[in-house]
Amino acid sequence: MLKNDLLLRAARGEQTERTPVWLMRQAGRILPEYRALRAKLSGFKELVETPDLAAEVTIQPIDALDVDAAIIFSDILVVPEAMGLTYEMVEARGPLFPQTVQSAADVDRLRVADPHEHLGYVLDAIRVTKRALGGRVPLIGFAGAPWTILAYMVEGHGSKTFSKARRMLFQDPELAHRLLRKITDTTIAYLRAQIEAGANLVQVFDSWAGILNPEHYHEFSARYIQEICAAMPADTPVTVFAKGAFFAHQDFAQMPCRTIGLDWNEDPRHVRQLVGDKTLQGNLDPCALYGSPEQVRAATVAMLERFGPQRHIANLGHGVYPDTNPDRVKVFIETVKEHSLRMRQDLG
Numbered sequence: 336m337l338k339n340d341l342l343l344r345a346a347r348g349e350q351t352e353r354t355p356v357w358l359m360r361q362a363g364r365i366l367p368e369y370r371a372l373r374a375k376l377s378g379f380k381e382l383v384e385t386p387d388l389a390a391e392v393t394i395q396p397i398d399a400l401d402v403d404a405a406i407i408f409s410d411i412l413v414v415p416e417a418m419g420l421t422y423e424m425v426e427a428r429g430p431l432f433p434q435t436v437q438s439a440a441d442v443d444r445l446r447v448a449d450p451h452e453h454l455g456y457v458l459d460a461i462r463v464t465k466r467a468l469g470g471r472v473p474l475i476g477f478a479g480a481p482w483t484i485l486a487y488m489v490e491g492h493g494s495k496t497f498s499k500a501r502r503m504l505f506q507d508p509e510l511a512h513r514l515l516r517k518i519t520d521t522t523i524a525y526l527r528a529q530i531e532a533g534a535n536l537v538q539v540f541d542s543w544a545g546i547l548n549p550e551h552y553h554e555f556s557a558r559y560i561q562e563i564c565a566a567m568p569a570d571t572p573v574t575v576f577a578k579g580a581f582f583a584h585q586d587f588a589q590m591p592c593r594t595i596g597l598d599w600n601e602d603p604r605h606v607r608q609l610v611g612d613k614t615l616q617g618n619l620d621p622c623a624l625y626g627s628p629e630q631v632r633a634a635t636v637a638m639l640e641r642f643g644p645q646r647h648i649a650n651l652g653h654g655v656y657p658d659t660n661p662d663r664v665k666v667f668i669e670t671v672k673e674h675s676l677r678m679r680q681d682l683g
């Protein structure tokens with residue numbers, strides 16, 4: 336039994352006494368206690384692959400920030416690794432795949448991973464975290480959207496344009512679909528296993544949605560996300576966060592998911608008209624947290640008013656930036672709690 340189930344109720348579209356709040360990328364990065372633990376280890380992967388440590392880092396923001404959800408400490412790139420493509424996390428630079436996917440032979444070599452065999456460390460981390468949380472807040476599981484995973488597997492590292500990955504969509508769409516098929520099958524099994532291990536809600540991150548043209552987004556991304564959503568157990572809410580996909584609201588309106596994540600470029604009042612009765616998540620500009628406490632408070636209040644009191648999960652419009660002052664994050668969280676309560680009292 337959960338002591339605080341605001342997130343799940345908001346995701347299901349039920350009335351809540353206040354708006355739940357958490358932050359994308361809340362685990363790690365901004366917390367001194369994360370940096371202290373991280374400094375003692377060989378690197379990011381040791382943290383991700385050691386369930387007790389991953390659980391500890393997952394719970395740090397619950398203690399430090401008093402958010403309404405935990406998100407399992409892991410990375411979207413564990414999926415390509417489970418399929419046979421190892422990644423490295425290069426200090427201060429980001430992910431790197433020494434081998435990339437270019438040819439039909441490369442796709443054939445990849446396996447559809449069995450999550451119990453190849454991603455057992457994540458499932459163990461979820462189990463340890465659940466036990467340690469003792470029902471304080473729900474635990475969010477996650478995976479990358481197939482398109483975003485393909486982008487890293489083909490490109491080999493982060494990029495502003497991902498032009499190698501997008502080139503494949505133009506030059507060899509069939510090959511892209513074969514790769515997306517394997518990623519999607521792996522992701523469905525992986526997210527289902529996360530839910531069995533204890534994840535209460537799962538989020539699909541399509542971080543590179545915004546660089547596709549609308550036709551390609553429909554053909555190479557949305558249909559696979561749709562399939563993933565449809566394959567989840569009916570009682571587990573799914574959130575789809577497709578950064579920059581303002582052109583794809585029609586796709587999202589039909590998506591069998593409960594919640595749509597919005598980046599900070601979007602106006603929730605406009606999106607509400609387009610996607611029907613879904614819950615919306617977001618969408619404060621992460622840079623708003625560089626302001627003074629008064630400015631953070633004002634920006635947060637304005638955001639809450641745009642979403643309205645119900646069917647909203649407060650968050651940033653993307654992950655929190657590493658150099659953000661945790662005290663400003665606290666102002667954001669406290670303002671959501673106080674002001675969303677007040678919005679309901681004003682109504683009642």
Ligand SMILES: Cc1c2[nH]c(c1CCC(=O)O)Cc1[nH]c(c(CCC(=O)O)c1C)Cc1[nH]c(c(CCC(=O)O)c1C)Cc1[nH]c(c(C)c1CCC(=O)O)C2
Nearest residue numbers: 359360361362363379406407408409410411429540542654
């Ligand atoms: C694109 C993407 C990645 N990873 C992820 C995405 C999708 C979300 C998004 O768009 O931001 C998802 C992710 N990565 C991480 C989480 C942990 C849970 C959370 O707190 O949200 C989550 C949900 C830990 C992480 N993943 C990474 C770190 C930093 C590693 C470190 O400790 O040095 C953390 C805490 C590394 C990572 N991982 C990735 C990149 C590009 C980088 C390097 C730059 C960066 O720091 O974001 C790939």
